[in-house]
Amino acid sequence: MAERLLEVSGLSTHFFTHAGVVKAVNGVSFTLDRQETLGIVGESGSGKTVTALSVMRLVPDPPGKIVAGTIDLRGRDLPAISEEEMRQVRGNDIAMIFQDPMTSLNPVYRVGDQIAEAVMLHQDKGKKEAWSMAAELLRRVGIPDAKHRVTQYPHEFSGGMRQRAMIAMAISCNPDILIADEPTTALDVTIQAQIIEVVIEMQQQYHSGVILITHDLGVVAEMSDKVMVMYGGRTVEYGPVDEIFYNAHHPYTWGLLGSLPRLDLAEKTRLTPIRGNPPDLMLLPEGCPFSGRCGYERPQCRDAWPQLEIVGPEHGVHCHIPVDERLARRAELPRFPAQVS
Amino acid sequence: MSLLEISGLKKHFPIKTGVLRRTTGHVYAVDGVSLAIEQGETLGLVGESGCGKSTAARCVLRLLEATGGTVTYDGIDVMQASRSQMQRLRRDMQIVFQDPYSSLNPRMRVRDIIAEPLRIHQIGTEDERKRRVMSLLETVGLNAEHGERYPHEFSGGQRQRVGVARALALNPHFIVCDEPVSALDVSIRAQMINLLDDLQDELGLTYLFIAHDLSVVKHISDRVAVMYLGKIVEIAGSDVLYDRPQHPYTEALLSAVPIPDPRTERSRQRIILEGDVPSPADPPSGCVFHPRCPRAQEVCTTAMPPLESTGGDAGEGHLVACCFATRYPGGAPDAAAADAPPDDTSSAGRRDASSA
Numbered sequence: 001m002a003e004r005l006l007e008v009s010g011l012s013t014h015f016f017t018h019a020g021v022v023k024a025v026n027g028v029s030f031t032l033d034r035q036e037t038l039g040i041v042g043e044s045g046s047g048k049t050v051t052a053l054s055v056m057r058l059v060p061d062p063p064g065k066i067v068a069g070t071i072d073l074r075g076r077d078l079p080a081i082s083e084e085e086m087r088q089v090r091g092n093d094i095a096m097i098f099q100d101p102m103t104s105l106n107p108v109y110r111v112g113d114q115i116a117e118a119v120m121l122h123q124d125k126g127k128k129e130a131w132s133m134a135a136e137l138l139r140r141v142g143i144p145d146a147k148h149r150v151t152q153y154p155h156e157f158s159g160g161m162r163q164r165a166m167i168a169m170a171i172s173c174n175p176d177i178l179i180a181d182e183p184t185t186a187l188d189v190t191i192q193a194q195i196i197e198v199v200i201e202m203q204q205q206y207h208s209g210v211i212l213i214t215h216d217l218g219v220v221a222e223m224s225d226k227v228m229v230m231y232g233g234r235t236v237e238y239g240p241v242d243e244i245f246y247n248a249h250h251p252y253t254w255g256l257l258g259s260l261p262r263l264d265l266a267e268k269t270r271l272t273p274i275r276g277n278p279p280d281l282m283l284l285p286e287g288c289p290f291s292g293r294c295g296y297e298r299p300q301c302r303d304a305w306p307q308l309e310i311v312g313p314e315h316g317v318h319c320h321i322p323v324d325e326r327l328a329r330r331a332e333l334p335r336f337p338a339q340v341s
Numbered sequence: 342m343s344l345l346e347i348s349g350l351k352k353h354f355p356i357k358t359g360v361l362r363r364t365t366g367h368v369y370a371v372d373g374v375s376l377a378i379e380q381g382e383t384l385g386l387v388g389e390s391g392c393g394k395s396t397a398a399r400c401v402l403r404l405l406e407a408t409g410g411t412v413t414y415d416g417i418d419v420m421q422a423s424r425s426q427m428q429r430l431r432r433d434m435q436i437v438f439q440d441p442y443s444s445l446n447p448r449m450r451v452r453d454i455i456a457e458p459l460r461i462h463q464i465g466t467e468d469e470r471k472r473r474v475m476s477l478l479e480t481v482g483l484n485a486e487h488g489e490r491y492p493h494e495f496s497g498g499q500r501q502r503v504g505v506a507r508a509l510a511l512n513p514h515f516i517v518c519d520e521p522v523s524a525l526d527v528s529i530r531a532q533m534i535n536l537l538d539d540l541q542d543e544l545g546l547t548y549l550f551i552a553h554d555l556s557v558v559k560h561i562s563d564r565v566a567v568m569y570l571g572k573i574v575e576i577a578g579s580d581v582l583y584d585r586p587q588h589p590y591t592e593a594l595l596s597a598v599p600i601p602d603p604r605t606e607r608s609r610q611r612i613i614l615e616g617d618v619p620s621p622a623d624p625p626s627g628c629v630f631h632p633r634c635p636r637a638q639e640v641c642t643t644a645m646p647p648l649e650s651t652g653g654d655a656g657e658g659h660l661v662a663c664c665f666a667t668r669y670p671g672g673a674p675d676a677a678a679a680d681a682p683p684d685d686t687s688s689a690g691r692r693d694a695s696s697a
Contacts, residue, residue, distance in 0.1 A: 043526035158617045188389035188553065190614045193597035197613060215527060218556075218599030222606045241603045257601065259531035261560030263583060264600050268560060270538075273531030277496045 002033035004074070005176050005209045006055070011069035013047075013054045016062065022281045024050040026233040027069070027305075032177065032209040039224030039241070040213045041256070045278055047233040048213045052179045055211075056096055057086050074176075091122045095170035097199075099182035101162035105154040111138070112150035115169045122173040137168035140205075141198050160191035164198060171202050178203065179211045184219065196223060217260060221245060226314070229253050232279050232289025234305070239315030249317040249326055252290045258335040272335050288320070296321055296329055342416070343377035344515060344547050345401070350374040350410035352396050356622060368622045370396040372571035373410070375648070378515075383541065383548040385562030385579065387555055387594070389618055393571040394551045398517045401549070402434055403427065414515070432462060435508040439520035441500035445492040451478075451503050452488035458510040477506040481536060498529035505536065515547045522557060534561055555598050559583050564658065567591050570629040571621055573648055577659040587651060587659070587666040590630050628663070636665045 013025040025047040032038050040048045053059045054066055057078060071078040073093060078086065090096075098104040106114060115137060116130035125133065131150070138146035141164040154162055163183060170178060180199060184192035196219065203210050212223055220227055220241070227244040229237040229252065237250040248254055255274035276293040285291060291301035298320055306318045319326065352371040355364040371393040378384045386394050400407040403419055412419040414430060422430060438444035445454055452474050459470045475485050481502040492500055501521060508516055518537065522530040534557065540546060552558045558565055559579050566576040567590065575588040586592045596612045614633045619625055625632050631641040641664060648662040 043528065160617055188618075189555070189597040190389065190593060191617065192599075193611060193613050194615075196599075216599065217527070217601035218606075221601050221603040222599040245601070245603050255528055259528045260601050261531075261534065261556040262600070262602075263556040263559055263595070263598050264602065264605055271531040271535055271560070273535060274528035275532075277498060277529070278526065 002036065004031060004033055006032040006074075007070075007072040008051075008055065009070050009072070011051065011054055011071065012067045013050050013059055013064060014067050015064045020282050023233050023284060024064075024281065025054060026284075028228075028230070028233075028235050029069075030228050030235070030238065032211060034176070034209055035203065035207050036226070037203070037210040037212055037224045039220035039227045040211065040230060041215060041217060041220055041227060042230035043215055043278060045232075045281055046230040048230055049181055050233075051230070052096065052181055052211060052213055055179065056090060056094060058090075058096075088122070091118060091173045091175065093175055094177040094179060095173065095175040096179040096181065097163070097166050097170050097183050099185050101159060101166050101186065102154075104166060105162055107154050110151055110153055111157065111165050115150075115165070115172055118169050118172045133172070134168070137172055138165065141165075141168045141171075141202070142194070143168075158191075159187055160194055163187065163191075163195050167195075167198055167202060171206060171208075174206055176208055177211065178208045179213070181213045182215070183212075185214070185216070192219075199223070217245075217256060229256070232284050233281065234289055234318065236288075236290065236319070237315075237317045239312060239317075243312050243315040247312060247315070248330070249311050249315075249323070250290075250319050251294050251296055251321075251329075254330060254333055255293075258333060269335050272333065288318070296325075344380040344415060345376075345378040345549075346411075346413040347374060347376040347397075347401060348411050348413075350397060350400055350412065351408045352393070352400050352405060353408045366622055369571050369624055370621055371400060371407075372624070374568075374571075374573055375410075376566060376573065376576070378547060378549060380514075381541075381545055381547055382563045383550050383561055385558035385565040386549060386551045386568060387553060387558050387565060388568035389553060389594075391618060391621060392568045393621070394568055395519055397568070398436070398519055398549060398551055402436060402517060403430075404436075428462070432511040433513050434515045434517070435511065435513040436517040436519060437501070437504050437508050437521045439523055441497055441504055441524060442492075444504055445500060447492055449491070450488065451483075451490055451492065451495075454492070454503060455488070455506045455510055458507060462511060464511070473510065474506075477509055480509065480540070481506045482532075496529075497525050498532060501525060501533055502536070505540070509540070509544070512544075513546070515549070518548055518550045520552050521550075523552065523554065530557070537561065555583075555595060567594065570618065570624055572629055572645065572662065574630065574663065575659075575661045576648070577661075581659055585667075585669045587661040587668070588630075588663045589634050589636050589665070589667075592667065593635075636663075638665065640664055 009029045011025055011028045015022040015024055028051055030038060042048050055071055066079050112131055112134045115134035119125055119130040119133050135146045135150040138150055143149050143161055143164055157165060184195050187195060214220060224241045226240050228235055231252050237253050244253060258272035259274060261271060274293055279289055285302045287302045287304050291297050301320050306320045308316045308318060310316050350371055351373055353367040353369055356366040356368060358365045374397050388394050399405040401412050407420060417426060419430060455474045455477055456470050459465060459473060474488060478485060478488055483502055522533045525533060550558060550561055562579045565579045565582045566573050569590050575591045583595060586595055593612045593614045600606055616633050619632060627642040628645050631637040646662045646664050648660045650660055651666050651668055
C-alpha cells in the first residue's frame with residue numbers, strides 16, 4: 001500500500017464578485033499517493049487550476065474563498081492551519097510549476113537568484129551554498145553548461161529552458177507533491193516531450209506525487225496513473241487512466257474523447273464534437289453543469305447533482321443516466337476509442 | 342496546372358541596430374520554399390513556432406512583400422500583380438486568423454464585420470449585403486440575432502465562426518487558415534474542424550492549413566508539408582507522411598506527439614530531440630536541422646540537400662530534403678539498409694553507428 005500524501009474531500013472554492021457568486025470549484029474530492037500521478041483534465045473554466053490553487057491556498061482572497069471541504073496533507077488540514085505554517089508547506093511539501101514560464105520568472109533577477117531564494121527560504125543554507133545548489137539543480141533538469149546559465153537572466157533562456165528552471169525551483173526543497181499546471185501548453189511538441197521527460201525523471205528521483213493539470217488528453221495518457229475529469233467546477237468522472245480511456249461512463253468524457261483527431265489512426269472518421277458552448281460559471285444549474293450540452297438529458301439533470309456511483313475499480317461517475325442505458329448509448333458512439341482500436 | 346504555385350519563396354527581415362538603424366543582419370524567416378496546391382485540396386503546413394509558416398502564408402497573400410521567389414495564383418503572378426489585379430485576387434484569396442480575440446474589431450457589430458469585405462469591394466446594394474450576411478451567419482452555424490452583437494459577447498469558438506464568415510463573404514476559392522483552432526478548447530476545436538471540412542465540400546474551397554498540432558493537420562489535410570527554420574524538409578500525402586516519415590525531423594516531430602490512448606503510449610518508443618530550434622537570424626550552415634539531428638554527418642554541415650524524391654515506392658509526391666532519409670523499400674524500416682542501392686550502404690552503415 002502506497003503512502004497517502006493528500007486527501008481532498010468536498011472542496012468548494014467560490015469567488016464572490018460584484019456580479020454574483022462564481023462557483024469555480026464545487027465539491028471536488030480526490031487522493032494522491034506517493035509516486036502517483038493524478039491527471040486533472042477539463043476545458044478552460046472547468047475549475048482545474050482553482051482546485052490546484054486551493055490546495056496551495058493561493059486563491060486570491062477576496063474575492064475567492066474556500067467555502068467547504070478538507071485538504072488533508074498527511075494528517076494536517078490545510079485550510080485550518082496558519083498562514084505562517086502554510087508558507088512552510090509551500091515549497092517544502094507542495095511545489096507548483098505554472099503554465100507560462102515567461103511570466104512566472106522575475107525578469108530582473110538572475111535565474112540563480114530566484115532558485116537560491118527558494119532554497120534559502122526553506123532550508124538552512126547560506127547564499128554561497130544555495131547558489132551552488134541552484135547550479136546543481138539546473139544541471140539535474142538537463143540545462144547544459146549550468147554553471148554559466150545560473151548567472152543569466154530569464155530573457156536569455158528559451159521557453160523550454162525557462163520551464164526547466166521552473167522545475168528546478170520547484171524541486172529545490174524536495175517536495176512530496178508537485179503540482180504541474182499546464183506545464184507544456186506554451187511549448188512546441190519537441191520541447192514538450194523534453195519537459196515531460198524531465199518531470200517523469202524528477203518524480204522517480206524524488207518519489208513525489210504529481211498532480212498534472214492539462215487539457216491535452218495525450219499528455220494525460222502518457223503520464224497519469226489516474227484521471228479526474230472536471231466540468232463546470234464539478235468532478236464528473238474519476239478513475240484509473242485505463243478506465244477513463246477505455247471504459248468511460250460520463251457523456252462529457254465521451255465527448256472529449258470523440259473530439260480528438262487521432263495521429264495513430266489511418267482512417268479519417270468524422271469528429272464528434274460536443275454541441276453548444278462552454279457554460280457561464282455564474283449561471284450554473286443546481287444539478288449537472290453538463291446538462292444542456294449532454295444530449296442524453298432527463299428532467300432531474302438540471303435540478304439535482306447526481307450521487308457518486310462506483311462503476312469499476314476505483315472508478316466513480318456522477319450521472320443520472322442508469323448504468324445499462326449508459327453502456328447502450330456508449331456502444332452507439334461512432335468514435336469511442338475502445339471500439340476504434 | 343495547380344491553383345497556387347510557390348517557387349523559391351524567400352522573406353528576409355532586416356535587423357536594424359543603432360541610432361542610424363543600420364541593417365546589421367537578417368532574420369531568414371522563409372528561405373526558399375516551393376510548393377504547389379491543387380484546386381480543391383487541403384495542404385497542411387506544420388512546424389514549430391518561428392519556423393516561418395505564417396510568414397510564408399502572408400507572403401503568398403501579399404500581406405507581406407516577399408524578398409524573392411514567385412507566387413502564381415491561377416496563372417497570375419501575385420508578386421507583380423497591379424493594383425487592380427490585386428484587388429481581384431484579394432476576393433479570391435482569404436485568410437482566417439489564429440486569434441479570434443484580436444482579429445475582430447471590438448467596436449463593430451458582427452454584421453458589420455462580416456459585411457465589411459462586401460462594402461470595400463462594392464458588392465451588392467445595402468439590402469443584398471444584409472441578406473448575404475444573414476446567409477453567411479447561418480452557413481457558419483450562428484443565427485441572425487448574433488449579427489447584432491459585439492465580439493466581446495461571444496465565446497472563442499463563436500468568434501472564430503465570425504472570422505470564417507468574414508473570410509467567406511467574397512466567395513473566395515482559396516483560404517489560408519492560420520492556426521484557426523489553436524486557441525480553442527478541445528470540444529469547440531472539433532466543431533470548427535468539422536465546419537471547415539463541410540465548407541470545403543459545399544463550396545469547393547482550397548485550403549492552406551497552418552498548424553503546429555500534428556493530429557489536427559493530419560485529420561484535415563490531403564497533403565502535408567513540414568517546415569523547419571524557413572525551409573520545407575518533407576512533403577507527402579498525409580497518410581504516407583504519418584505512416585512512413587523519411588526526414589529525421591518529421592520522425593521526431595511525430596514521435597513527440599502524445600497519443601490519447603494509454604496502452605499505445607506505454608508501448609511507444611520516443612525520439613527526443615536535444616536542444617532548441619536555432620535562431621533564424623543565424624541559421625546553421627548546411628542542413629538547417631543538423632545540430633539537432635541524430636543522423637548528422639560531416640556532409641550535412643556543408644550543404645542543404647535539395648527537396649527531392651528518394652525513389653522507393655512512396656510515390657512521386659513524397660519529397661524529402663535529407664541525405665540520410667529513411668527508406669521503406671519493403672515496407673519495413675529494418676529492410677531499408679539491406680535494400681538500399683550500393684552508393685547508400687556506407688551512409689546506412691554510419692547511421693547505425695551513430696544511433697548505437
